[in-house]
Amino acid sequence: MVITKVRRAAKVITEDPAEEEAVEAVEAVETAGEESEESQETHYDDPWEPLVEPQPPAPPPLPHTTFVPGDDRRLPATPRELLGALPPLPRLRAEIIAGKLIVSPAGTTKHGRRIAALFRVMDPIASDKGWEAFPGHCGVCIEGPRDSLEPDFVIAPVDCPQWGDSELVSSWLIMVAEVVSPSSIKADREQKLRLFALGRVPLYLLIDPEDTQPSVTIFSDIRDGAYSVISKVPFGTPIRLPEPIGIELETSIFK
Structure with missing residues (x-):
């Protein structure tokens, strides 16, 4: 990076046009690399603040359904149906x-x-x-x-x-x-x-x-x-x- 900046500060003079074109091409590649690194740089107000990875967006809410996910049985619709669907309840009535x-x-x-x-x-x-x-x-x-x-x-x-x-x-x-x-x-x-x-x-x-x-x-x-x-x-x-x-x-x- 230092070499590139020096090249920019002091214009490279060459009598060979081909060589001059090659130098300009190298400078263009290095300049693009610098801009890419700067665009990826994360700035913090607090230099000691830890890096927090961005979180993916929350999934949309599931639509209302009367079926158990992954099951084709209908959810109990009445207290009587719910009672029949309960597993054994030790020490409870x-x-x-x-x-x-x-x-x-x-x-x-x-x-x-x-x-x-x-x-x-x-x-x-x-x-x-x-x-x-x-x-x-x-x-x-x-x-x-x-x-x-x-x-x-x-x-x-x-x-x-x-x-x-x-x-x-x-x-x-x-x-x-x-x-x-x-x-x-x-x-x-x-x-x-x-x-x-x-x-x-x-x-x-x-x-x-x-x-x-x-x-x-x-x-x-x-x-x-x-x-x-x-x-x-x-x-x-x-x-x-x-x-x-x-x-x-x-x-x-x-x-």
Whole structure:
């Protein structure tokens, strides 16, 4: 580069035109090279600022689609379809309550013990009558709205019809039971109470350790879409379970 600048500062004089043309050609090539280097040079306000490579432009947003990329299956369009598409959820319970998909914890050890205590009492009675007892993990389809519930305890006929592969039809059940936990107070006391009556489940047993005084309540005799007979006792007092069960249940097992 220095030689080129010197050549430009001091005009090269030669008597040979061919040689002069050759020198001018070399100077032209070197001048073009300098201009190219200068055009590629990056200038910084801060000489210590690191070099940042230019980033490619962001890709355009994907168009709205109802299909999973790379798959020809349609995305779930309703809570019921989404529930059916969910993988197994260990220690969680997925239900559709009032048209909404609700995922809640499965319950504490104490919660599980109360369910187990009820199962130990009711399973022999159910077997004698040709029924089955399920301590949880049994889906129930509420006829009408088709909400999907998973009660803590279910008694059903052995030949109870099913909705799909995993849900018993509500109107065929004998009894359902729920153990109230802090996270399920409204669902168990209000929402499921209405749904079980709407689905014509004859008996709903509510075991409520979260009550001001821990209690057990049995709801029965459905009229106009609601339970018309309600019997409630504190823990430790026996409670009568109406027909078709027809026994006295000792509630001290839930303490």
